[in-house]
Amino acid sequence: MAKFDRVVAIVLDSIGIGEAPDAAKYEDTGADTLGHIGDFFGDKWALPNLQRLGLGNIRADKPITGVPAIETPIGYYGKMYEISAGKDSMDGHFEMMGVPVTEPLGFFPNGFPAELIAKIEAFAHRKVIVNKPYSGTEVLKDYGEEQLKTGDLIVYTSGDSVLQIAAQTDLIPLKELYRICEYVRSITIDAPYRIGRVIARPYVGTTKDTFERTSDRHDYARLPDKPTDLNRLQDAGVPTYGVGKINDIFSGQGLDDGVHTTSNVDGMNQTIDAIKRGQEGFIFTNLVDFDAMYGHRRNPEGDGQALMTFDQQLGELLDTLAPNDLLLITADHGNDPGFRGTDHTREYVPLLAYSASLPGGATLGIRSPFSDLGATVLENFGVAGNGIGHSFLDQLK
Structure with a gap:
């Protein structure tokens, strides 16, 4: 029998908690998403519900401004670092579900090869412009009006393995x-x-001052080259439900059902609604605004405000959970809005666990790989894993 009737895992996309052990390899020494957001706000920042769960206790030795450690957290707390070869959302999520990405994906910091661009132009019957790393919002300001005049495709990339159109x-x-x-x-x-993701980036507007990306973004990710923990749950008859871009990341593999979302707020509302209507099994949620709207734009104010909004909704979620539900909160990588550049940052990610049936107040330690999360979900439902990752279920007592 399952220890918990239902498991809800929420990924705060890009909310890291300090440089990972191999940060120097990625030129990310000093990256600290939560720390730098806290420094930006000072005493005007507070995340009371995350603090209650133990967020500040994860790094009591280096307090996060506005989120200090507390004496009696109601949750279990720790942090994880990944072993995948990259720091992309796909890498992080695949690793959570038992499939670390050990072979490096293709990166194109100088733009994509001419032969690939030629194939895209021939298929689309449109020319390609830009073809270099760019901020997704800045590229619209600089080239959106040109696209309106010519009908050309805006193709760009970033420090991750992505081709965006x-x-x-x-x-x-x-x-x-x-x-x-x-x-x-x-x-x-x-x-x-070997590109990790191809991303459709639709937008509206008629001038550089009015261009705005829409929620119709669609990610076309590489399929996992091995079965994931989602597949294992599904094969064992455990219902799986994705909220947000989870379906895009896994290309629908291992998911019984799910819902597209338009924002973090919508993602939380959809998660709460799924719980209220009795969705069973494993609910897997990604909240992407932290990454797409604020991290890449190096906007600590927006990132911090979004976290405070999430924290308020987290209070509603906690009130909605049944006594025999397990809530897991983590992230897939960092994207420090106080750091140089516009790309993801190689960081530890927070790990919080909570159930109303448990006393909380204990540490989960430092864990690696991210697959520990998936292994825990599998063990809860009595499903065999692939040996990658170590469950922390027995620490939840």
Whole structure:
């Protein structure tokens, strides 16, 4: 029998908690997403519900401004670091579900090869412009008006293994944008490209001052090359439900059902609604705004405000959970808004666990790989894993 009837895992996309042991390898020494957000706000910042769960206790030796350690957390607390070769959302989520990405994906800091661009242009019957690393919002300011005049595709990348295509949807309808991205996905899976994700980036507006990305973003991720813990749960008859971009990251693999979301707030509302209506098994939620709206834009104020909003909704979620539910909160990587550049940062991620049926107040320690999370979910439901990751279920007592 399951120890907990239902497990809810929420990924605070990009909310790291200090440089990982191998941060220097990624030129991320000094990165500290939560620490730098706290420093930005000072005493005007508070996350009372996350603090109650033990967020501040994760690093009592280096307090997060506004979120100090407390004497009696109601949750269990720790942090994790990953072993995957990259620091992309796909790497982090795959590793959580038992499939670390050990072979480096393709990175194109100088733009994509001419032969790949030529294939995209031939398929789309449109020319490609930009083709270099760029901020997703800045590229619209600099090239959106040109796209409106020419109909060219805006193709860009970042420090991660991604190929992004931006399209103004009055000019290039969603259906066409998705069709182009599906084609690009099909030709970039294997060597020499091995691109982690192809991302459709639709936007609206008519001038650089009015361009705005929409919630119709769609990620076309590489399929895991091995079964994930989601597959194992599904094969064992445990219901699996994805909220937010979980379905995109796993390309629907191992998920019985799920829902697309338009924002962090919507993601939390959808998660709470799933609990209220009796969704069983494993609910897996990703809240992407921390990353897409604030981390990449190096906006600590927006990031901190979004965390405070999440914290308020977390209070509602805690009140909604049944006594025999288990809540897990973590992240997939860092994206320090107080750091240089615009890319993800190699950091530890927080790990919080809570159930109303448990006393809390204990540490989960420092864990690696991220697969410990998936291993814990599997053990809870009595499902065999692949030996990657170590469950912390027995520490929840």
